[in-house]
Amino acid sequence: xxxxxxxxxxxxxxxxxxxxxxxxxxxxxxxxxxxxxxxxxxxxxxxxxxxxxxxxxxxxxxxxxxxxxxxxxxxxxxxxxxxxxxxxxxxxxxxxxxxxxx
Numbered sequence: 864x865x866x867x868x869x870x871x872x873x874x875x876x877x878x879x880x881x882x883x884x885x886x887x888x889x890x891x892x893x894x895x896x897x898x899x900x901x902x903x904x905x906x907x908x909x910x911x912x913x914x915x916x917x918x919x920x921x922x923x924x925x926x927x928x929x930x931x932x933x934x935x936x937x938x939x940x941x942x943x944x945x946x947x948x949x950x951x952x953x954x955x956x957x958x959x960x961x962x963x964x965x
Contacts, residue, residue: 892960917943926952933958 909915913922926940927933933954935941940952953964 923955927955929955932956 910923913920913925916922921943926935926942928935933956935952937951939950940948942948958964
């Protein structure tokens with residue numbers, strides 16, 4: 864009886880583990896096929912260019928600071944004319960894998 868109970872418990876655990884793995888929302892990342900170095904360099908220039916902002920003083924990196932994990936570590940971000948925004952700056956790390964940002 865003890866062997867039978869152990870066997871049934873093992874089978875049930877195995878089945879439940881497979882069911883949980885099938886429902887996993889995070890899928891493995893596909894490897895990058897090719898990298899266009901020209902596009903990478905252009906993206907880097909645009910990301911750090913403050914001339915794209917309304918004031919001419921704020922770049923993407925101002926709020927999404929790559930040296931701070933892709934964010935500004937503030938409760939709510941500061942924007943144009945030192946106005947406090949309604950939300951914080953989400954990290955940009957791995958943002959290319961997001962389906963939607965907001």
